[in-house]
Amino acid sequence: MAPGQGIFAHREPDGTLHTYVALQRPLDWIAGVEASGPAALGRIAREFEGWAPALTALITDGETAPVFRPIHALPAGHRWQRTPGVTLLGDAAHLMAPAGDGANLAMLDGAALGQAIAANPGDTETALAAYEEDMFPRSAHAAAGADEVLQACLGEDAPRSLVDFFDSAFSTQ
Numbered sequence: 702m703a704p705g706q707g708i709f710a711h712r713e714p715d716g717t718l719h720t721y722v723a724l725q726r727p728l729d730w731i732a733g734v735e736a737s738g739p740a741a742l743g744r745i746a747r748e749f750e751g752w753a754p755a756l757t758a759l760i761t762d763g764e765t766a767p768v769f770r771p772i773h774a775l776p777a778g779h780r781w782q783r784t785p786g787v788t789l790l791g792d793a794a795h796l797m798a799p800a801g802d803g804a805n806l807a808m809l810d811g812a813a814l815g816q817a818i819a820a821n822p823g824d825t826e827t828a829l830a831a832y833e834e835d836m837f838p839r840s841a842h843a844a845a846g847a848d849e850v851l852q853a854c855l856g857e858d859a860p861r862s863l864v865d866f867f868d869s870a871f872s873t874q
């Protein structure tokens with residue numbers, strides 16, 4: 702990891718090495734690289750000039766075409782006025798940078814919404830209000846944490862900031 706960019710890899714259960722390359726660049730730069738077709742991997746690798754060849758090989762020696770995923774986020778603490786008969790859950794309610802929480806929160810939202818509806822038979826408005834009352838602070842907390850992880854991984858002090866992040870996480874346990 703370094704300011705604005707990083708290479709992340711993990712081994713899948715079948716032994717496949719799966720690589721994510723993170724680049725904080727303008728959307729039109731990313732679109733241009735995506736449009737360059739077979740040249741895309743070389744263009745991405747050039748952003749990592751001077752990095753260890755074993756790391757840049759994770760970009761250049763891939764066996765599948767890259768998948769481009771722009772990362773969007775709602776502001777931490779995003780909320781809305783109660784609207785009768787309607788609510789949101791999962792990413793639609795609290796889209797945040799990936800930090801290991803999004804799928805878990807989406808499933809938790811679904812379970813919490815189901816519980817709220819079951820606890821208020823025939824009174825959907827009370828159920829939706831109760832669900833949102835718990836969901837807003839829960840997701841705001843997670844979104845702030847996701848921003849912190851993103852900053853630790855790709856901010857100005859990366860990778861030192863990530864080491865500090867883990868140090869402080871483990872020292873408080």
Ligand SMILES: Cc1cc2nc3c(=O)[nH]c(=O)nc-3n(C[C@H](O)[C@H](O)[C@H](O)COP(=O)(O)OP(=O)(O)OC[C@H]3O[C@@H](n4cnc5c(N)ncnc54)[C@H](O)[C@@H]3O)c2cc1C
Nearest residue numbers: 721770772790791792793799800801802803804805806807
């Ligand atoms: C690179 C990356 C890594 C991630 N890693 C993790 C992780 O390690 N752990 C974790 O917990 N989370 C992770 N996440 C986040 C996680 O993937 C999401 O938070 C989660 O998928 C949100 O679930 P959801 O059901 O709210 O939305 P989605 O999974 O986006 O599901 C929405 C569905 O609605 C469909 N849809 C959209 N529009 C319409 C329409 N008009 N009509 C019908 N269907 C429609 C879409 O096709 C999609 O299938 C990661 C995300 C990214 C991008």
